[in-house]
Amino acid sequence: MDIIFLNGMGVETLVGVFEWERQKKQKLMLDVTVGMASNENRQDDLGNTISYADIAHLVRDDLQGQQFQLLETVAEHTAQLILAQTGVLEVTVKVVKPGILSGIKEVGIQITRQK
Numbered sequence: 001m002d003i004i005f006l007n008g009m010g011v012e013t014l015v016g017v018f019e020w021e022r023q024k025k026q027k028l029m030l031d032v033t034v035g036m037a038s039n040e041n042r043q044d045d046l047g048n049t050i051s052y053a054d055i056a057h058l059v060r061d062d063l064q065g066q067q068f069q070l071l072e073t074v075a076e077h078t079a080q081l082i083l084a085q086t087g088v089l090e091v092t093v094k095v096v097k098p099g100i101l102s103g104i105k106e107v108g109i110q111i112t113r114q115k
């Protein structure tokens, strides 16, 4: 399997279980790893791979219009969105909510899903 990754992708969405979190969007940081079939003959052509820019647009455009309670739901939703793309065999999504708990740099969830 060949891997495309996007690390530290900032995404704005409405997320959280508490009322004060439902008032305005928060910034989440996503790490996304996309597995696709190995191909030793991509011929230096973007058409023979999956564009990481397309994945970034897909995820950002979608999440900014959604609302979630749990980071687990954000991760699952994002994973299914990416898995639905042509050529994607596996996806790992790590969702980080920075600075939400006192004394802890970041909390989050990571999941892996396969087609």
Ligand SMILES: Nc1nc2c(c(=O)[nH]1)N=C([C@H](O)[C@@H](O)CO)CN2
Pocket (backbone or CB within 6 Å): 015, 016, 017, 018, 021, 069, 070, 071, 072, 097, 100
């Ligand atoms: N496993 C989880 N635990 C918690 C979540 C979550 O999404 N997954 N969320 C919260 C609150 O929304 C948090 O961001 C504020 O304390 C708490 N625990």
